[in-house]
Amino acid sequence: MTSPLLGEFLGTMILILLGNGVVAGVLLKRSKAEGSGWIVITAGWAFAVMAGVFTAIACGSSDAHLNPAVTLGFAARAGDFSKVAPYLVAQLLGAIAGAALVWVHYLPHWKETPDASLKRACFCTAPAIRQLVPNLLSEVIGTFVLVFVVGAIFSKAVAATGPAAGLGAYLVGSLVWGIGLSLGGTTGYAINPARDLGPRIAHALLPVAGKGSSDWDYASIPIVGPLVGGALAGWLLRIIGVQ
Numbered sequence: 001m002t003s004p005l006l007g008e009f010l011g012t013m014i015l016i017l018l019g020n021g022v023v024a025g026v027l028l029k030r031s032k033a034e035g036s037g038w039i040v041i042t043a044g045w046a047f048a049v050m051a052g053v054f055t056a057i058a059c060g061s062s063d064a065h066l067n068p069a070v071t072l073g074f075a076a077r078a079g080d081f082s083k084v085a086p087y088l089v090a091q092l093l094g095a096i097a098g099a100a101l102v103w104v105h106y107l108p109h110w111k112e113t114p115d116a117s118l119k120r121a122c123f124c125t126a127p128a129i130r131q132l133v134p135n136l137l138s139e140v141i142g143t144f145v146l147v148f149v150v151g152a153i154f155s156k157a158v159a160a161t162g163p164a165a166g167l168g169a170y171l172v173g174s175l176v177w178g179i180g181l182s183l184g185g186t187t188g189y190a191i192n193p194a195r196d197l198g199p200r201i202a203h204a205l206l207p208v209a210g211k212g213s214s215d216w217d218y219a220s221i222p223i224v225g226p227l228v229g230g231a232l233a234g235w236l237l238r239i240i241g242v243q
Contacts, residue, residue, distance in 0.1 A: 001136025016098025095198025139225025
């Protein structure tokens with residue numbers, strides 16, 4: 001029953017359920033976690049990545065990308081793009097499913113929260129200061145760091161001297177935590193087209209009480225920026241010979 005596509009779907013679903021779940025817990029009214037802040041959100045996303053990676057591997061995806069930008073980056077490094085389209089579809093569908101579960105889990109809280117922008121933030125990202133080029137560069141830089149450092153973590157050089165097998169998910173989770181703390185304050189660090197687009201689609205389709213706009217004017221930034229950043233990181237890994 002397990003397969004790479006099932007692994008990518010379920011891993012991404014868990015990623016979004018726990019990642020957007022912590023955002024909802026912090027932002028929605030009358031949640032016990034309301035107002036607990038950025039450190040809680042970044043930590044929750046780190047643990048969400050860890051849980052998603054383990055889920056994806058157990059369910060058949062040894063790649064455990066959970067992110068079209070990661071898939072594209074490693075395709076650019078290897079020169080093999082055959083996984084990009086099927087993984088993208090599985091990741092996007094998983095992200096939609098995860099966002100729908102967040103909506104169900106916090107069902108009474110949407111009506112209690114009057115601010116439509118806070119509700120949308122429980123699904124997708126928005127910039128702190130809306131400027132096209134700086135916002136795009138933030139997503140490019142954040143995703144470049146993600147893909148390049150993931151490539152380093154799983155490189156042969158690190159494997160020869162570094163972490164024992166099984167620690168990869170914890171290290172990637174720690175990396176995402178670091179990106180969130182250091183680089184996430186500008187755009188909310190989507191660094192993953194599926195993570196942003198899938199829940200944005202869910203926000204548009206679901207009957208979220210008082211939800212307002214899905215902000216499609218911004219939606220291209222967390223798609224294009226991560227794909228560019230991921231591809232650049234993959235090409236650099238290939239150029240300098242990191243395997």
